[in-house]
Amino acid sequence: MSTKAEKHGRELYDALRDRRTLPPLIERDPTLTVDDAYAISLQFLSLRRKDGEKVVGKKIGVTSKAVQDMLGVHQPDFGFLTDWMYVEGDISVEDKGLIAPRAEAEIAFILKDSLNGPGITAEQVVAATQSIAPCFEIVDSRITDWKIGIVDTVSDNASCGVYVLGKERLDPRGLDLPNLHVAVTKNGAPLSEGYGHAVQGDPAQAVAWLANTLGAYGVTLDAGDVILSGSLVPLAPAVAGDVFEMTLSDGQAQLGTCVARFV
DSSP, X not given: OOHHHHHHHHHHHXXXXXXXXXXXXXXXXXXOXXXXXXXXXXXXXXXXXXXTOOEEEEEEESOXXXXXXXXXXXXXXXXXXXXXXXXXXXXXXXTTTOSSOEEEEEEEEEESSOBOOSSOOHHHHHXXXXXXXXXXXXXXXXXXXXXXXXXXXXXXXXXXXXXXXOSOOBOOTTSOGGGOEEEEEETTEEEEEEEGGGTTTSHHHHHHHHHHHHHTTTOOBOTTOEEEEEESSOOEEOOTTOEEXXXXXXXXXXXXXXEEEBO
């Protein structure tokens, strides 16, 4: 583990625990690469694991043009999900240490078989998937004012805060994943809508990208993992009192819903 990784990983961990932000890493050290950022993220994760957190999945982010344009980051990022990030019921902004949370409507993949990249295809992702579920990922940044580039967001565990899964579990086989539609409301008012093809043309293709990218670092997507495939809609800022609801449909029928309620 490099000194850089130890230093910046500890900084991000302390910022998470203290609910505060840091100046962008890349501004303070312009030599940092995406490989350095991944090493920083592993150090950040290792400190969380020492607190007892367990890895339960992985995520890809910044996959859609809407999100890339919004953040000014023009390639996907990747990170890990832990059991502490999973929320059932209300999301306590304070208990989860959220600083500047934003809600993203996504499709989560729950794997029954592992995927070991590189060379994984979207078809192999579907074959390895037990079910998909409507999902809200609540992204959050330990970097001040969301001033992130790809190095900052990868270092910061892909700007992941917490996530919520809807109750429905859907078999992806037979579903037209690129044309699944999501509609999002905020506090009862229509907010945004999007389609599965917003993420790399197909959410399963986004998961394949993740398997192949992490595979290059020797990391597999494991049986039982929850995989977040990226936001289908622009990110929406959230504060305590906000309620977001997403409805996933196939054009004919509603397939599932998910609620993110901030308290």
